[in-house]
Amino acid sequence: MLPNIFHNGRQLSRIFQCTLQMYRQRSLTTGVNEIPLSKDHYNIKRGPFSVATDADIKHFESILPAGNQILLGLEETVGYNRDYFKYVRGLGAIVLKPRTSEEVSNIMRYCNNKRLAVSVFGGNTGVCGGSIPVFDEIILSMDLMNRVESIDKYSGILVCESGCVLGKLEEELAMEGMMMPLDLGAKNSCQIGGNVSTNAGGIRLLRYGSLHGSVLGLEVVLADGTIMDLMSNVKKDNTGYHLKHMFIGSEGTLGVITRVAIACPTATKTQNVLFLGLRDYSSVLRTFLECKACLGEILTSFELIDRDALECCIEHLRTSSPIGSYPFYVLIETTGSSKQHDAEKIRDYLEHVIGHGIVSDGVVTNEPSKITKLWQLRERIPEATYSNNFCLTFDLSLPLKNFYDIVPAMKDRVGHLVKLVCGFGHIGDSNIHLNIAGDELTPEIAELIDPFVYEFTRKLRGSISAEHGIGLLKPKYLKYSKSAESIDLMKQLKLVLDRNGILNPYKVLC
Ligand SMILES: Cc1cc2nc3c(=O)[nH]c(=O)nc-3n(C[C@H](O)[C@H](O)[C@H](O)COP(=O)(O)OP(=O)(O)OC[C@H]3O[C@@H](n4cnc5c(N)ncnc54)[C@H](O)[C@@H]3O)c2cc1C
Structure with a gap:
């Protein structure tokens, strides 16, 4: 599990909603029930999905006959209804834990036929609330799909199931004189499927590149249950369109990643x-x-x-x-x-x-x-800045010449109203984290920040989410980094792959 690095010993005195929907005054020690329900806080209307019945649960029991594969009731599922950063809270009362791709496929086929919405849950370390249901979506946890299938030290290729925890993969590879091409602070909790779904960056990207380069193949279960074999054990393969790229960074909205083949470097000495x-x-x-x-x-x-x-x-x-x-x-x-x-x-x-x-x-x-x-x-x-009563964090890609300009610009706007405006991050990848922290997030402060940060980023043709994704928190800001035409094409792709929109609804695209 993640170390409790954000513990700051404070209790939230007051939760209030400001003009900015994504911001909420809270600390990471906030109790689960103090986190407002996402549906209310973000004012989301439930999609046209069915409500699961006893008959549906019976069916899930027939798909997942072994013990410990199903959790029922909000008390049992509480850990699956709030994100690590305490931004979001859902009401999913059914957690399913498949052990095989076939089980994932059977679940998805059934849910698609019955119009039951599904939320895909990896290590739950994502920063944008992508893995948490908004209403009563069925929670598909990948925890039990955690087998390493093969490590080929000659070609440097690891094949594993998507629920493998990143840190564990690093340990397994070390025994073969190899290492993962990515590393990040959440490695002891995040799963490789979550990493691929968010196209996670981290501290080795400068050397080893993004997951679009190192992921060689994927197995993905589509919303209708089709198992897409996009696996590949070779580094060079120019046969037609590379469909795997659609799923890298798609945050569980296009398919459930079940297996991953990834190129891994030799361990350094x-x-x-x-x-x-x-x-x-x-x-x-x-x-x-x-x-x-x-x-x-x-x-x-x-x-x-x-x-x-x-x-x-x-x-x-x-x-x-x-x-x-x-x-x-x-x-x-x-x-x-x-x-x-x-x-x-x-x-x-x-x-x-x-x-x-x-x-x-x-x-x-x-x-x-x-x-x-x-x-x-x-x-x-991040942990240090989060020890304030509120902390807003932005994850931006900006051209290096103007990389740091956002920090003094923000200090000019809100510096006298907050305790801290600071910049840090993966400058080698042109990725800055801008954190703004203080005692009370007033609407006045919030209005000085949003949409300024996004407009600033758009003017420089940067990215409003360099490595964290869009999830539930940022769909309305996508337009600052993507043209109307590309968002439209994304929506068409979503429709082709998930006609009923059951996979991770309310996320990425609004
Ligand atoms: C301390 C800390 C440090 C961090 N450092 C970094 C960093 O340096 N760089 C960085 O990029 N991120 C960082 N993060 C963010 C986070 O760790 C990454 O986004 C990570 O890749 C998420 O993986 P996860 O398994 O926890 O996914 P989750 O949070 O469970 O899910 C994230 C998204 O992926 C989807 N998903 C998960 N598994 C699957 C699957 N098998 N198939 C389809 N969809 C799936 C979910 O539905 C959700 O939309 C950090 C987080 C923490 C807490």
Whole structure:
């Protein structure tokens, strides 16, 4: 399970709804019943779906005859009706836990015939409320589909079921001298099916690319129960349209992913982390450029932290900064196969950037315990910002030249009304997390933020959701990143693959 890293010891005193529907004042210790029901909070009208009857439950029992595969009643299903971030709450009173693709197929065929809506549930670490029902959708949990089918160390290909937890896959691969091409803070809870469905990014994307590149094949069960065999055990395959891409990042709205074939790199043997202080944003860009030139083939991560984000994290962790105070910090990770080779490259790089006055200060380490400490200063920023009474988080892709402009622009608008406006994130992937936190989220503050952030992003042709997806929280903002024509085509595709709209209704498309 996820460590309770967001625990902040506070109870929510008041939940209120402001003009912005997606924002709600709450802390991550908020009790389940304090989370407003999504249907009310987001004012959603129930779709034309049937209500499950005793006869339907009997049928599910015949499809899933083994014990522990069905949970019934809101008390039993409570953990499946609220998301990790406590943004959403549903009323799904039936959880089904298939063990095989055939069981998934039988469930979907039946639900489609009966017009029963289905919500697909992975590790429930998603940030946009995609895995939680809104009304009484049947919850399809992938927990029990957790078998690793094969690891081919020669071709570097892992084949597994979609309910495998990412961290467990990493452990299995390590035994074969391999590793997953993606890594993220939620790895001990999120499932590979959830990762693929959200096209998760994380801290290795700079080196290994997105899941659109590393996923070689998928098995997907469509809404009508058809099992689509899109599996492939080869890296090169130019035979017709690559349908798998439709399902990567589709957030469970087009099909249920049941199996995954994924290309995995050989495990690296060396690891170094550099933590550098920089006097301005142009130095950040120059540091990145030089980093790619000098450390290119061993570079794994290039992360940005601004001063406010670091100070907030340091205070929260009750620790101190490894270097002096600067407007910007970058955390660089390299991984490779030769200690000496990497050390020489890093030394040359540091001599160059410090010698040219690009980098002002820094530390470098290859000791695992120190590496963990440095990474905490980046990875635990969200938790630190969430320790405020409210925290709004945006996950934007912006061109690097203007990457940081959103932070001062937001400070100008709301800086005097909130406690914190900070920017941090995967700058190596052009992905910034903008967090705004304070004591009370008033409508006045909310109106200064939305739609400003989205319009700002649209003007720069960025993405309003770089790696978290759209889910339930952001369908109305999709238009800021996608043209009317592409949204229309998405709707047509949805209709082709799920004629009755039973799969993850109310999500992604409004
Ligand atoms: C501490 C923390 C750190 C995080 N760091 C990152 C990060 O660095 N990068 C990043 O991209 N995300 C990050 N996330 C977000 C989250 O972990 C990812 O989105 C993850 O991929 C979700 O996987 P899951 O199994 O938890 O999916 P869930 O939350 O269960 O579901 C997410 C969506 O996928 C659908 N889905 C799940 N399984 C399937 C399936 N088998 N078939 C079809 N649809 C399915 C659901 O219906 C839902 O719409 C973080 C989250 C936390 C809590």
